[in-house]
Amino acid sequence: MGVEQKLGNMGIVTTTLETAVNWARTNAMWPMLFGLACCAIEMMAAQAADYDMSRFGMELMRPSPRQSDLMIVAGRVSRKMAPVLRRLYDQMPEPKWVIAMGDCASCGGVFNNYAIVQGVDEVVPVDVYVAGCPPRPEALIHGVVTLFEKVKGEKFTDLVKA
Amino acid sequence: MDNRLEKIVQVLQENAGATYEEFRGELHIFIHAEQIVDVLTYLQDEHAFTLLSVLTAVDYWPQENPRFHVIYQLTSLTQNMFIQLRVPVNASQPRVPTATGVFDVANWREREVADMFGIEFEGHPDPRRILMPEDWDGHPLRRDYPLGYEEPQFSFNFEEIDLRKPYVKE
Amino acid sequence: MSDYQLEEIPVGPYKHLVSERAVTGETMLLNMGPQHPSTHGVLRLLLELDGEIIVNCIPDIGYLHTGVEKNMEAKTYLKAEVMSDRLDYMNPLGNNLAYCMAVEKLVDLDVPPRAQALRVILVELQRIASHLVWLGAFGLDLAAMSVFLYCFREREVILDIFELVSGQRMMTTYIRPGGLWRDVPVEFEAAVRNFLKIFPARVDEYEALLSKNPLLQDRIVGIGKLSAHDALSYGVTGPMLRASGVDWDIRKARPYMGYEQYDFKIPTRPEGDTYARYIVRIEEFRESLKIIEQALNKLPMGPIKSDDRKFVPPPRSEIGTSMESLIHHFKLWTEGFPGPKGSIYNAVESPRGELGVYLEGDGGPKPYRVHWRTPSFNNLSVISLITRGHLVADLIAILASVDIVLGDIDR
Numbered sequence: 001m002g003v004e005q006k007l008g009n010m011g012i013v014t015t016t017l018e019t020a021v022n023w024a025r026t027n028a029m030w031p032m033l034f035g036l037a038c039c040a041i042e043m044m045a046a047q048a049a050d051y052d053m054s055r056f057g058m059e060l061m062r063p064s065p066r067q068s069d070l071m072i073v074a075g076r077v078s079r080k081m082a083p084v085l086r087r088l089y090d091q092m093p094e095p096k097w098v099i100a101m102g103d104c105a106s107c108g109g110v111f112n113n114y115a116i117v118q119g120v121d122e123v124v125p126v127d128v129y130v131a132g133c134p135p136r137p138e139a140l141i142h143g144v145v146t147l148f149e150k151v152k153g154e155k156f157t158d159l160v161k162a
Numbered sequence: 163m164d165n166r167l168e169k170i171v172q173v174l175q176e177n178a179g180a181t182y183e184e185f186r187g188e189l190h191i192f193i194h195a196e197q198i199v200d201v202l203t204y205l206q207d208e209h210a211f212t213l214l215s216v217l218t219a220v221d222y223w224p225q226e227n228p229r230f231h232v233i234y235q236l237t238s239l240t241q242n243m244f245i246q247l248r249v250p251v252n253a254s255q256p257r258v259p260t261a262t263g264v265f266d267v268a269n270w271r272e273r274e275v276a277d278m279f280g281i282e283f284e285g286h287p288d289p290r291r292i293l294m295p296e297d298w299d300g301h302p303l304r305r306d307y308p309l310g311y312e313e314p315q316f317s318f319n320f321e322e323i324d325l326r327k328p329y330v331k332e
Numbered sequence: 333m334s335d336y337q338l339e340e341i342p343v344g345p346y347k348h349l350v351s352e353r354a355v356t357g358e359t360m361l362l363n364m365g366p367q368h369p370s371t372h373g374v375l376r377l378l379l380e381l382d383g384e385i386i387v388n389c390i391p392d393i394g395y396l397h398t399g400v401e402k403n404m405e406a407k408t409y410l411k412a413e414v415m416s417d418r419l420d421y422m423n424p425l426g427n428n429l430a431y432c433m434a435v436e437k438l439v440d441l442d443v444p445p446r447a448q449a450l451r452v453i454l455v456e457l458q459r460i461a462s463h464l465v466w467l468g469a470f471g472l473d474l475a476a477m478s479v480f481l482y483c484f485r486e487r488e489v490i491l492d493i494f495e496l497v498s499g500q501r502m503m504t505t506y507i508r509p510g511g512l513w514r515d516v517p518v519e520f521e522a523a524v525r526n527f528l529k530i531f532p533a534r535v536d537e538y539e540a541l542l543s544k545n546p547l548l549q550d551r552i553v554g555i556g557k558l559s560a561h562d563a564l565s566y567g568v569t570g571p572m573l574r575a576s577g578v579d580w581d582i583r584k585a586r587p588y589m590g591y592e593q594y595d596f597k598i599p600t601r602p603e604g605d606t607y608a609r610y611i612v613r614i615e616e617f618r619e620s621l622k623i624i625e626q627a628l629n630k631l632p633m634g635p636i637k638s639d640d641r642k643f644v645p646p647p648r649s650e651i652g653t654s655m656e657s658l659i660h661h662f663k664l665w666t667e668g669f670p671g672p673k674g675s676i677y678n679a680v681e682s683p684r685g686e687l688g689v690y691l692e693g694d695g696g697p698k699p700y701r702v703h704w705r706t707p708s709f710n711n712l713s714v715i716s717l718i719t720r721g722h723l724v725a726d727l728i729a730i731l732a733s734v735d736i737v738l739g740d741i742d743r
Binding site (some may be wrong): 033034035036037038040041042044045048049050063075076078080081084088110111112113114115116133134136 | 365366367368369373374394395396397398399400402403414415418421422465468480481484485487488491501502503738739742
């Protein structure tokens, strides 16, 4: 406390390492292009000019999993596509997060049948679920901001895997 | 019906033993499986039915004879005519000669019918599954194939479905 | 976690589709996988490459197979309409129209003229929205990113109109058997007229950016030629067929919903290459604007739904006063209306081609068989024919010009 009072107007800020790392991670999180179906169009609309996602640091969508941190599963995942989804998730480097966008990715949506995986959390672990069919671009941005809140609360001890 | 279509129906009745029925202004002609390629070639060459719009099938299980009807819908652009051919197929021998020699679109459409219904098209150049994964068992659009319905998770059965559902932990 | 090795694609299963050079190893099999920045959806292409030149291109579809046809057999006629929106997700109102017209033909239901005119206006607006996304993705694939942002700005105006009318931006299910869900609010006409005022200048702007651009012309003129004979043999319809010289449009050949009263042209080009497909779709923008303007000027007053209470739910105001309306409402929402025994096929013109519904009923409240004849399935089947001998970069441009929607193909 005393240190900050003395250094406050010298342009120096003190914080914990966790806060600094989480701040850096949320400010420039690059999503991976994983638009499958109708939700992909709303994701593209969220990236375009009217509801701009680059305000939140997601300036570009990386098609390559090796260069992205966030996978937004937008659309329905069929049984043929599920192994491909898992493979791409495995190819992403740590730290990585997953947003299940839309009803089909969260729980199977309208399609309760043999061909669609009932919720993408049967294939990859999901951090945030965004509901809607398709969710409005504002709903997706709210989901992204919720993810940022979650990331800001992460501690290093949780991320260490045995 | 249109008198041009009447003439076609007469020719098919005499030469191919076809029967027909009408419903809501549409003409459905029933053709035997062995003659379908000849009928399609005749319609394409003589009457300019150059576009094959639909190639699909219907399953009438538990009726065994015939179990499937394979449906061809042809369009004539120059004469603005439409005609539907139906081929009854039995359950014991679900085989129809391929139409890929007449219309190229039959290549993919017949693969789809074979994948979804299990009807074999003799002479097809590329008989692989098209919509389902390669190692899938069964033919989904048959009436005796289950829908694969999963019980929805409401608040009264939340915990018991939660225990059953295969979540991924990492 | 990830314990797989990088494997070569075996030639074995594709031996009958590739040339002999692939077996000897002279050409390479490359997988352009289901996830790729420029395939419009989850499409897997197996390319047999000799350097950069494509010798064979084998599409592998089914990664978005949703089982809609089987799922519709388990729902009543009205509840199954919800699934129709999500097939060709660029054109949900068009899919609704195709399904509702099929149901109306099957049960022999009439549609009042006001509902017909409003359906035409909404479907043409949907056509413009679909072509805007096509244009944006086309520009994005050819590295003209600003076109993408401009097109989505226009699209937001159209989606605002849809939200005004039905409450939902995309999957509206606004067109119901017998008419529409509800009447349009009073602000509808002003919103559409505002759109008609601003849009022609924007189309001219896109043309000024792209059509005479030497970079674009170098990339797409003369690429991916499709002859009219091949197009018909492969069952190609829509702008792709019209760009190969055949003027076949279901709105002119078999007019529905009052299209015969509106005066519009069918843009056709004889060349059949990618540039022709681009020009045809740009012209379709202008023709759709003409149709919307004429329909809006002639919009008649009157009921918005058919009177036949056996199939169309009565208005809420009547339910409190009339016993019959209450019974009809109860029967429709619990059991659904019965469809007669018999089958019909009904086709409409979607932004991609001939969208047809084969509907068969069996006397019960649920359809016995619903088959969607989707245009993108046929349009994609020519891809192996028209990309032979081109470079991989041309393949991207050709695929963008075919305008496929995977939801349409895989259903």
